[in-house]
Amino acid sequence: MRSPVGVNVVLVVAGATLFYTYVGQLVPQKELQPPPKVEITQEMTPVQLAKVGDELARGKGMCLTCHTVGHSGGPLRYPDLAGVAERAKTRVAGLDQLHYFAQSVCQPDAFVVAGFAPGMPAIHRPPIGLSDEELHAVVAWLQSQGGQATITLKEKLPYCGGPG
């Protein structure tokens, strides 16, 4: 016995919709929360700041959306950050490590590593919009990539709105 056309049509519409709903459940399910507020106090040591910076680099700062740390194999989209603390000391003539990092995060187009296209946003401006304390933490984290974090909140960050 043939089923009525109306029933068949409903079955096609509902069946296709259910199938696509099911496909939607098969892929990895991840909920993205807004970045949490990070506690940074004046008393934090450079190592403590670097730890907060690590959290920021993976979350609110979005550094690791494009950069890698310890990339192995395959072409890079943007420079790998493993060992960047050493490279930063001599990368640009006239800039010490702190100035290089500060310029890189707040004026990223001022110097672009050879072989890579410009495209990094200034992370102290929206949409990333890190605060001055958070910028210090990110710089401390960069210093810790193959080196020793030395920056504290008492130091002024050049290129990021403060006096250079």
Added chain:
Amino acid sequence: MNRRALLGIVGAFLLLTAVLRVWVAVNDRAYRAPVYSTQVQPVPREQGIADQQKAAEAKAKAKKYEAPTYRQFPFVGSRVAIWVVAELHLMFAAFVLAVPMFAFIIEVIGYATGDKRYDRLAFEFTKLLSTSFSFTASFGGFLTFMLIALYPAFTNYLMEVFSPTFLPYVLLFFAEAGCLYSYYYGWGKFHPLVHLALGLAINVVGTLIMFIANAWASFMMTPQGISDSGALVDLYAAFDNFTWMPINIHRFIGNIAFGGSVAAAYAAWKFLHAETDEQRAHYDWMGYVGNFVAISAFLPLPFAGYYLAAEIYAYNQALGIMMMGGAFSWLFIIQAVLIGNLFLAANYYLWLGMGRVEGVQAYQKYVKYLLAAIAVCFAVWATPHSLIATTAEIRAMGGTLHPMLGYLGVMSAKNTAVNVLILTTYVSFLFYRRTGKRPTVSWAKLGNLVQFLIFAASTAIVIFYGIYGYFVEAAVRIAFSVPQVLSVLVAMVLMTVIDIFLMRGAHATGETHWGKIPAVSQYVLIFIAVTFTWLMGLMGYVRSGLRQHWHVYGVLVDSSPDAFTPTLGFAANVVSVCVILFFALIAFVFWLASLHDKRDWGTTQSDEPAHGGHAPKRVSAGS
């Protein structure tokens, strides 16, 4: 003793006196006025109530006005409520914008050729518009009120930026209503050229309305023309932001594909309910035209998508990477399943359609090869870059990348697959077009050879860049999509032009029997419409969800309880709810459109007056 006797006598006397007194009091019937106290006694409860009322009034008067930032929608929350209403508004708007485009073109063909069947077909499409237009406007109003009520601060900000565009928008909406209803009710009542001018006006005005609304939506994703604090500096720049034109183009083409598929679904519905061969022939033809419109628009749609994605990258690299390589990357696997199904279904419908033409055997033998190519491309496109695997499986593979399949999950393979899919579908269409015809021009063999060489060259270019992409840096690889896309577009245009001249005056080797197609083909058309609708809902989600916890990216942060980005599974559920609601409402539109052909109440077939313009009672097949 005497003393006791004396006390007894006195006691008895007092007792007697008391009894007498009680006796008199009980039997006394005389009226005496009550004695009222002159002193007001305080009643604590009443006083308390009065004090409370006074305090409440004083508090209410002293309350300061505070503009709310958010309000909550019951049960499902504000975001889901807005999501569903906005999506339904968009779906109906897309339909209302698309149908007049191909109705107008079909009417032009009818006018130019003098073939009345085209005119009737255009009217049949137009019948779907009036109710859909009302739904579009109703959902638009609903959405506006919901935004004002649930997201007042955000809505206020958009008004601050775009208020100069509101009056033109409203005036254009009035113009659209005037043109559309004149076009519909004036069918056969005006001079054909006046009617065609109305058809053109609907499309021009409708496109302008879409362009204005797209400026608001694209500004939310890629804002510009504003100061650091979000104040408007340049309205033109805010309007013409990075993604405005790409979205205009993408929606323009996407609307046609979507509208064509829904109109084809209407024809399928009518075909399945047809009682005569003539009706079946007509609705088979209508379904074919609707599907042809849908697939023709669908083929260049990925290229418009590339343009949109490129502009998103140009605006903000992190936004682009988040879309293609971050949280939303798995969404494109779902998209691959949807588009793969669309290609499969569209080709299947074409192959079934070949059966209505005599002399189909010459091309049917190629179908299995086309199917194999489509299946392989579909599989490649739907292969994820990294696999969901158990720890043991990941250890066995040496990572989340499969040692062999991992190579298919990258952009080079996917771009190649989608371009070959497009070419294959185009070839299916070319075969369909040629079925039942034999070219008579003297250069037929050469023409066929040149067409084949163009097809082969285009395929070779696509595959070459696909393989070469594995050996170069990402920046170079991304640029390879341009020659791949261009080779496919150029090939399709050249082959079409050659085919038009090649088949001019072609000898018919067999007749086309409209209506002689298996019923399953009509369910395929409905499946295509559902898939297009679901795809539209999904891509609407990624465009909007990409902003994450921002109302306006980088300018106005979302601090509501719904600020998080939901899982893809949750998004799939909401999209499905939108699709089901849309089809429930469009079924109502179909039913209303069908009433047009029904007999008036109380009349019989013999005394039925010819009303409703020149809508056909019985229609002949197309060609």
